[in-house]
Amino acid sequence: MASRADPGGRLRHAPAETSRPRTRPPLHPGAWWLWALALGTAATRTTNPLLLALLMATSAYVVAACRPHAPWARSYSAFFKLALAVLVVRLVFAVVLGSPVPGTRVLLTLPELALPDWAQGIRLGGPVTAETLLRALYDGLRLAALLVCVGAANSLAHPARLLKSLPGALYETGVAVVVALTYAPNLIADVQRLRAARRLRGRPDRGVRGLLQVGLPVLEGALERSVALAAAMDARGYGRGADVPPRVRRTTGVLTLGGLLGVCAGLYGLLTAAGGTYGLPVLLAGVAAALAGLRLGGRRTLRTRYRPDRWDARARLVAGSGAAVAAMLVLASVRDPQALNPGVVPLVVPSLPLWPAAAVLLGLLPAFVSPAPRHRAAPAPVREEPS
Template identity: 70%
Template sequence: MGAGLGWLRVPVGGRGSSLHAGAWWVWAGGLGVGASRTGNPLLLGLLVGVAGYVVAARRTDAPWARSYGAFVKLGLFVILVRLVLAAFLGSPVPGSHLIVTLPELPLPGWAKGIRVGGPVTGEQLVFALYDGAKLATLLICVGAANALANPARLLKSLPGALYEAGVAVVVAMTFAPNMVADVLRLRTARRLRGRSTGGVKAVLQIGLPVLEGALERSVALAASMDARGYGRTAAVPPAVRHTTTVLTLGGLLGVCAGTYGLLAAEGATYGVPLLGIGVAAAFGGLWLGGRRSVRTRYRPDVWGVRAWLVAGSGAAVALLMIRAGAYDPEGLHPGVVPLVAPGLPLWPAAGILLGLLPAFVAPRPAALTDKERTR
């Protein structure tokens, strides 16, 4: 009995037991779909809390794993911008709770329906707050995936047809976190030596080593890619190339249309089948396109039981939120006219809590080596 249930014990993430990077993106995508289906600030806050708890429990100390805080700050900035725009540019939402009247800028006749300044009501600001919180939650979900999924291992799992584009994306994703880590390291070294870390002179003295380190990493990356034969392709028949193009483009269009249907308020009926057809066609095109790639994989990541559980928890959140929008739309989209406090629908909230499953089934983060920490 104990041996049969041994897989339930949460292992420490290592080379052979780490979670597939794609599972984290599927989980975060499910939370993002759930966020797109509601404007209730309580449910959005619950989604942010779920994402934050999982990140705190399962992220490593790698530079790319520290990006979650930046996404949270970006989300708060989005909410602030949305409130400012609603105050200065107005909103179509009527309101009776006047907060302040700003000086209104007269506009020409062709700009009818647009105003700058004027009365600002509580209903307008609350509506803008709900709208901005939805976008902020989506950004935070993306930040959670970026903090949990190792970009290098995600690149390793990409199909051969997407390898070149994946390299560019991974390099772009890892450049900024490494640069921030270099800046923090140099500022700490200056403080330990009793030197100032502020002012134009200090910024110039810190910026030069940071740019030098970025250039050294770029040269080392180019050398390693050249040594591994990056860019080599195999010859394939023209019919295979044309079929690959049709399947890939058609599949991506289907994925875009299906994703739009899932994110739209009333598109779940056609979104799911379109997304399924698009994913199947895109995978077929990527499989055929991968025949041009001559690279091999060393110890490919395995999509195991824990990856299914993590990805399934995110998918469950998305499906339950889509279902909840059909039988309880008022709970998921509280009104602002009249201005009342939003309630917490219990079943959607319980469905969101399923997103906490990765915090208990995903492998615990292991201490990284110096080489892995500088990737």
């Protein structure tokens, strides 16, 4: 350890130089969205409550392990509460409005309201069966799992970096989508900040009164951010386009429209039994035409990317783990539909299928591939010794 003298004549020990640990670049935001949407796709293929709970637990563990320390990354809890609210609303509707599912085990009987003849098929009140509640619970859990997966993507992928990674042809649409996706995390961060400030001042932050007094500053802050975003976009020349020949514009429109129609026709063919022979080729041709149209359409956008995000090995592993979960659940829904969609008539206890559950656990790979960076400890104070 080297020592030097300060103006007071005391020796001051200089700290030893240590090499700073290299921080890995952040993961590509598209990888997080592909991973989350793949888990959501897997959730739509099953109504088994054990598998759905395992999917939500997987997304929660990955968010806890990989979420950055930023205000916009705190929106996962809000999506989780929204999922619980959706589940409760679905159960309430099943109790009040009934269900077409026939049931024999009546739990309770509500007073039934007589409706006119033009409202045939709608029932208010009446008997509530266990089969009806279980069917509503399974459907609500599936929608809740989908919302939780979308919340995981909002907490892990920065919206501004996602906008930077979009192709040039989708830049205008991407701005609107990113502003919409940014609104929820920023709104939650503003509410938390204002509630903390009110608690420090000794003012109420809960109840109707606290909500009314916090709502106006939150809306005002959202308006100010919108105006600042518009001014920044105007200052950077947003909306300028390059001169593109008419032939290129027509070719771009034909390829994009034809590609989207091909994608729709291919997906319809894959979802129906009669179109299984032509569905995949038409889908691949539509995707290729749409990608070619997007590439040609990007010529009219004059913009550059500063330090673009790269699809490295970590991004491929994260996106691939989500795609593997979706593919395995789709395959399981075809081979063993009863295990992934337990029946309610007659009532059966849902069991946990082993290999679909092991496939869901593949979604935990991002927690080990791209964990959140740790906070570096503050440097130790320099000790001064008398001469």
